[in-house]
Amino acid sequence: MYLDNLDELDQQILSLLTKNARYSYSEIGDIIGLSRVAVKSRIYALEKKGIIEEYTTIINPQKISGAVSCYFEIEAQPQALNNIIDKLYKNDTVTQIYRMSGNSSLHVHAVASSQDELENFIRNEIDCLEGAICVKSNVILSRIKDVKGLRLQYFINFLWKYTLRYYIIQIKLK
Numbered sequence: 238m239y240l241d242n243l244d245e246l247d248q249q250i251l252s253l254l255t256k257n258a259r260y261s262y263s264e265i266g267d268i269i270g271l272s273r274v275a276v277k278s279r280i281y282a283l284e285k286k287g288i289i290e291e292y293t294t295i296i297n298p299q300k301i302s303g304a305v306s307c308y309f310e311i312e313a314q315p316q317a318l319n320n321i322i323d324k325l326y327k328n329d330t331v332t333q334i335y336r337m338s339g340n341s342s343l344h345v346h347a348v349a350s351s352q353d354e355l356e357n358f359i360r361n362e363i364d365c366l367e368g369a370i371c372v373k374s375n376v377i378l379s380r381i382k383d384v385k386g387l388r389l390q391y392f393i394n395f396l397w398k399y400t401l402r403y404y405i406i407q408i409k410l411k
Contacts, residue, residue, distance in 0.1 A: 243288070246271065250279055251288070258292045297380065303351045306377040309363060310341035317368020318342055324366065330358045341373075 243251075249269045253260055262273040262280070271279075283289045298304035313321050325331045325345055333346040349355035355376075363372055 247279055247283060250276065251283070254280075254289070298348045301350075305349045305352055305355045307347050307349070307355060308375045308377065309343075309345040309347065310337075310371075310373040310375075311343040311345060311363075311366070311369055312340060312371040313342040313366070314368040314370060315342075317366075321366050321368060324362070328358070328362055330354070330362075 246269060250265055253265055253268060260268075262276040265271070265280075266273050266276045269276075280289065298306050311321065321343065322334060322336075325334055325343075328347075330347045330349055331345055332348050333344075335344040336342065337344050347355070347358060349358055359374070363369075363374070366372070
């Protein structure tokens with residue numbers, strides 16, 4: 238199950254860190270009722286398990302003068318897909334790459350420092366992708382909602398609902 242081995246305290250810690258990764262161990266401990274040492278130990282365990290992958294600064298490109306964000310939907314020949322992924326992965330303008338089901342093989346997000354840089358990226362990288370069948374691009378005009386990290390409460394509620402259904406079905410079958 239998705240949240241196996243996460244007790245309520247670990248879930249509270251993750252929820253707090255998702256909102257603000259700069260909380261100190263003491264601040265987290267004060268909020269959830271644990272000592273600083275206990276919080277540090279739990280966070281270390283979450284890191285070792287790979288549940289917490291990293292701490293990072295998220296920069297809003299729209300707040301940087303001239304920055305342009307763009308999404309690309311790329312339909313590729315199956316045999317060319319790995320080469321396309323490798324080429325895009327190595328490019329610093331590309332910030333995210335997702336493999337997709339449906340018509341598009343890849344969903345790619347790029348952030349350029351200017352309109353000129355975006356145009357050069359499209360001309361020198363996107364337009365030159367061997368094996369790309371179709372490329373669609375959409376420039377982002379504004380960011381309305383952008384959730385970072387795991388929406389922990391959603392998954393907790395989801396798992397609780399389906400676990401409860403499972404037990405109800407088991408009871409009915411007996």
